[in-house]
Amino acid sequence: xxxxxxxxxxxxxxxxxxxxxxxxxxxxxxxxxxxxxxxxxxxxxxxxxxxxxxxxxxxxxxxxxxxxxxxxxxxxxxxxxxxxxxxxxxxxxxxxxxxxxxxxxxxxxxxxx
Amino acid sequence: xxxxxxxxxxxxxxxxxxxxxxxxxxxxxxxxxxxxxxxxxxxxxxxxxxxxxxxxxxxxxxxxxxxxxxxxxxxxxxxxxxxxxxxxxxxxxxxxxxxxxxxxxxxxxxx
Numbered sequence: 001x002x003x004x005x006x007x008x009x010x011x012x013x014x015x016x017x018x019x020x021x022x023x024x025x026x027x028x029x030x031x032x033x034x035x036x037x038x039x040x041x042x043x044x045x046x047x048x049x050x051x052x053x054x055x056x057x058x059x060x061x062x063x064x065x066x067x068x069x070x071x072x073x074x075x076x077x078x079x080x081x082x083x084x085x086x087x088x089x090x091x092x093x094x095x096x097x098x099x100x101x102x103x104x105x106x107x108x109x110x111x112x113x
Numbered sequence: 114x115x116x117x118x119x120x121x122x123x124x125x126x127x128x129x130x131x132x133x134x135x136x137x138x139x140x141x142x143x144x145x146x147x148x149x150x151x152x153x154x155x156x157x158x159x160x161x162x163x164x165x166x167x168x169x170x171x172x173x174x175x176x177x178x179x180x181x182x183x184x185x186x187x188x189x190x191x192x193x194x195x196x197x198x199x200x201x202x203x204x205x206x207x208x209x210x211x212x213x214x215x216x217x218x219x220x221x222x223x224x
Binding site (some may be wrong): 035041105 | 147212
């Protein structure tokens with residue numbers, strides 16, 4: 001298994017543009033998590049899904065952020081419109097259950113100019 | 114409020130010296146504590162969890178409920194230990210099981 005797959009690995013965009021980050025969890029994992037990593041705030045949980053259903057989105061910073069999981073093998077995190085303060089590394093993680101270990105993807109490094 | 118605090122953003126020690134990365138937490142229930150590590154150009158991965166009570170790569174961490182701490186220790190640091198280390202707490206927060214991370218400590222082992 002290749003583990004959690006994220007794309008793109010790097011994204012540079014201009015303020016106001018729409019950004020879509022993608023994640024493929026480990027096959028068979030029922031939980032999928034999106035995190036954001038910044039120097040100031042460290043790693044923060046944005047949202048997580050159980051069986052494709054969003055369970056907790058209290059960490060999503062504002063309405064510009066949205067996440068979907070149309071099926072068990074794919075999730076997207078969208079920022080529209082993007083702002084320079086959204087620049088960060090976005091990680092996706094998955095796990096079998098809420099209690100099991102979370103396995104992280106390589107992250108997407110986003111830079112909004 | 115549930116919180117994980119890693120007081121040191123940067124820690125530098127010499128090879129062979131003991132190393133301790135500090136982690137303190139606040140949580141109203143019985144938390145589950147973890148240490149994650151991110152080596153250069155690699156993804157974040159689980160290093161150890163307090164319920165396992167095991168030593169991984171020479172690292173150990175003991176949960177001290179009295180001091181609400183979960184410090185990571187290794188008696189003799191090696192150069193390959195240089196990485197970013199995150200302490201994390203898993204607990205029921207606002208009705209959902211969540212993993213809350215500290216801000217991380219960048220450990221550098223000098224030759």
